[in-house]
Amino acid sequence: MSTLRVTAERLTIHPHPNADALELAQVGLYRAVVPKGTYTTGDAALYIPEQAVVPDPLIAELGLTGRLAGPDHNRVRAIRLRGELSQGIVCRPASLAGVDLEAAAAAGTDFAERLGVTKWVPPIPVHMSGDVVPAPDLLRWIEIENIRRHPGLFTPGEHVIATEKIHGTACLYTHVAATGEGFVSSKGFGSKSLALVRNDHNLYWRTVLAHGVPEVAACIAKTLGAERVGIFGEVYGAGVQDLAYGVDAKQATPGYAVFDVALAHAEGRQWLSAHVLPSLLRWNGELPVVPRLYDGPYDEATLLGLAEGTETISGTSAHVREGIVVRPYYERHSPILGGRAIGKIVSEAYLTRKGGTEFE
Template sequence: MSTLRVTVEELTVHEHPNADALELAQVGLYRAVVAKGAYRTGDFAVYIPEQAVLPEGLLAELGLTGRLAGAAANRVKAIRLRGELSQGIVCRPRALTGVDLARAHRDGTDLAAELGIVKWVPPVPISMSGDVEPAPDLLPWIDIENLKRYPTAFPEGEPVAITEKVHGTACSLTYHAGDDRIQVTSKGLGAQRLALAEAPGNLYWRAVHGHGLPKVAAELAGELGASRVGIFGEVYGDGVQDLGYGTDGRRGVPGYAVFDIAVADGDGVRWLDPQELTRVLDGRLPVVPTLFSGPYEAQRVRELAEGRETVSGRAVHLREGVVVRPLSGRHSTELGGRAIAKMVGDAYLTRKGGTEYE
């Protein structure tokens, strides 16, 4: 998931092609449906992104009581309104009356706490949960921001790899070379520096042992001279999320695909570049499909985010989206960290009966 930030943004307003009383307010590459005449291009307004949970008072003020997603009808989700995709909410809450919106935009002020907005945390199925233990020396993964919010994160022409985003649940394994120890966790628990106690029915441990991750991690530590190796992959299959890729995740060995590797030594933590990752694994573990490798083109990314998945080899359902990273790793000032971002497909966002476990 992306980081939840509620910020003031400068709008670009477009005509709605299918509704005389509506318009489209653009933030980055996101577009939100708004009432016609409410805003003009160049205006500043608050942008509330997807996965935000709104308090009752703000829902009532915006006329959205009972109209959003989730059991409590208070969660922002992408929808189509009169045929146009609307992602997020554009508004000017009364709580910000008197606030210099232009200055808040320049400062990048996060208004989530002031407005009582929190990030939605999906419920965790029993197969993905379990007893946990403190793990301060884990190598955790990071939140990946959406290119629609940060459209200039990659310059046109930069050499990049575009991989398919697999709809499963992220599984992290950290191998400690000093005492031949492994720690396994999910993305959400890893962010809290918690590891899952080994249990035969746990989904993550079934994937770890079923695909032989401990052995591969130990081999990589020796080959790369690392004190710790982090292998990050997506566990998938029927019973894991609503898109199963034709794999049974309920019994036996669920599907698994590596999307990142980190190695730690005396100089800190290093993330393997895309081509290095494929080379050092040398077929020992399945890897997420690479859809394109070459010069970055924004239009190509948008096109590749849509269509059918390639994980199963049979295109059994739609594609979730893509992840973009440079062929040579670097820091991104715009993203505030590692240069890596995602784009989620419009068809995926508006599918029926979707699940979003971390």
């Protein structure tokens, strides 16, 4: 799940092909359905992204009472309106009357707190939770932003690698070379520097132990001389999310695939470049890796198309593909994100599926 920000954005307006009274307002590569004639290209308006929880007064003001997702009908999610995908809400709230939205767009002002808009956090099932302890040595995972929101993240022709995004739950494992300690955590707990106390019934601990992650992390630390090694993998299967990929994580060994490795030295943290990850894991022990779907020059249309289709995990194309994660061939900094250059593209079919779960 990406960072939630509610910002003013410059709009590009497109006709709605199936509705005379509606139009499409484009923000980055996202498009949101809006009433026809409300905005013109170049206008600035507020954009409330998917996974935002909107307060009731603002919902009522926008005429969306009872029309949003979740049990309280207050969560923004992607929907199809007259055949067109609508992602997020474009609006000009009355509480921002008098605010120079054009200046706010240029400055990147975040209005989430002022409007009372918060990020939706899914509940944690019992088998994915547990007792936690402070773990300052734990290497955290990061939020991955959507390329549709940041279309300039990669330059055309830049050498990139795209891997399949698996719909599971992120499992964080950190090995500390000096003490031999190992810390296991989820994305949510890890963001607070908390580790799960060992419990052989806990989903994350079962996965780490079954796949031999501690041994591989220790081997990498010795091979590369790292003080700490973080192995980040996706745990998947029935009992984890609604897409099971032919694995029953409740009864058997949970599905697992590594998507990143980080090294920590006194100088700071280093993410391993995407092209070396599979070979590194082969040299230091056998861990499954997320499928690589593309290795070549960055082309927006190609990668948007690649995010669609069916998954390649089960070997049976049983589910829709969640999407892809795109990284540069060589790890680099992104001035657009102010951090690591990495982005995701989520498929339209995944966003609009019925009965989906989004546990962290």
